[in-house]
Amino acid sequence: MRAQEAAYRFSLLVCGHPEDAEDVMQDALLKTYQHVTRIRQPEAFRTWLYTTVRHACLMKRRRHVGEPKEFVSLEHGVKGTDGTLPLEVADRARPADQQLIDEWMDGRLRAALKQLPPSYRMLVVMREMEGLSTKEVATITGLSEANVKTRLHRARLALREQLEDR
Amino acid sequence: MNTPADCKAILANISAYLDGELDSTACEAIDRHCQACPTCAALVNGLRDTIGLCREAASLPLPESVRQRAQDSVRHLLNRELRKG
Numbered sequence: 394m395r396a397q398e399a400a401y402r403f404s405l406l407v408c409g410h411p412e413d414a415e416d417v418m419q420d421a422l423l424k425t426y427q428h429v430t431r432i433r434q435p436e437a438f439r440t441w442l443y444t445t446v447r448h449a450c451l452m453k454r455r456r457h458v459g460e461p462k463e464f465v466s467l468e469h470g471v472k473g474t475d476g477t478l479p480l481e482v483a484d485r486a487r488p489a490d491q492q493l494i495d496e497w498m499d500g501r502l503r504a505a506l507k508q509l510p511p512s513y514r515m516l517v518v519m520r521e522m523e524g525l526s527t528k529e530v531a532t533i534t535g536l537s538e539a540n541v542k543t544r545l546h547r548a549r550l551a552l553r554e555q556l557e558d559r
Numbered sequence: 560m561n562t563p564a565d566c567k568a569i570l571a572n573i574s575a576y577l578d579g580e581l582d583s584t585a586c587e588a589i590d591r592h593c594q595a596c597p598t599c600a601a602l603v604n605g606l607r608d609t610i611g612l613c614r615e616a617a618s619l620p621l622p623e624s625v626r627q628r629a630q631d632s633v634r635h636l637l638n639r640e641l642r643k644g
Contacts, residue, residue: 397629398621398626398629398630401621401629405621411625414629418632418633419632419633419636422636423640426637426640489624490624490625493622493624493625494625497621497622497625498616498619499612502612502613502616517613521610521614522613522616522617523617524617542575545574546573546574549574549609549610552609553605553606553608553609556609556612557605
């Protein structure tokens with residue numbers, strides 16, 4: 394799979410939103426492009442790429458934490474003559490893409506993944522969906538292999554529980 | 560006769576069992592336990608199905624138009640970087 398597609402899929406599965414995933418993919422690929430000559434072993438490229446995408450996902454999430462849940466339009470956020478204050482909630486999604494992505498993956502699985510803590514979601518995506526080995530996931534996350542296995546086990550149990558609730 | 564301690568040991572080893580990391584003796588012990596314990600059998604099957612569902616979903620290619628747009632955005636980004644030198 395090409396690097397950009399791997400980066401986009403991973404970001405999409407972790408972020409769940411096409412536009413966020415696109416931002417993450419761009420950040421990660423730009424960093425990869427700038428540093429690619431320093432990667433001496435070809436097999437290290439995969440872990441480098443996923444490490445960079447994972448980092449970009451975490452940064453994206455951190456930025457979202459500080460963002461307001463709703464955006465007030467400059468044009469409409471002013472009190473009107475009738476005293477009302479209409480709110481416009483920003484919708485960053487491209488509806489067509491979002492619909493295609495919704496149809497791409499089993500809706501029950503997508504909803505269950507969304508409910509997992511992000512660290513569990515990333516592990517499930519890397520290991521079960523992107524097919525990375527325990528060793529690769531350990532390198533990417535900075536955890537020991539034993540720790541990856543323990544956390545993946547908990548993540549699988551949590552995902553199963555979420556799926557059963559649906 | 561299975562005890563709660565047996566079930567606890569099974570729970571701790573299910574992932575290793577499903578990932579094929581246990582030796583045949585340990586696998587047989589889990590199989591025997593599950594034949595007599597419907598709760599653990601359901602858990603093993605549930606986790607197997609969960610993993611299967613993830614792998615099945617991962618094997619589906621991204622929708623073509625979504626993939627194409629992502630590709631275009633990368634091309635645009637890299638061209639911009641190349642122009643910068």
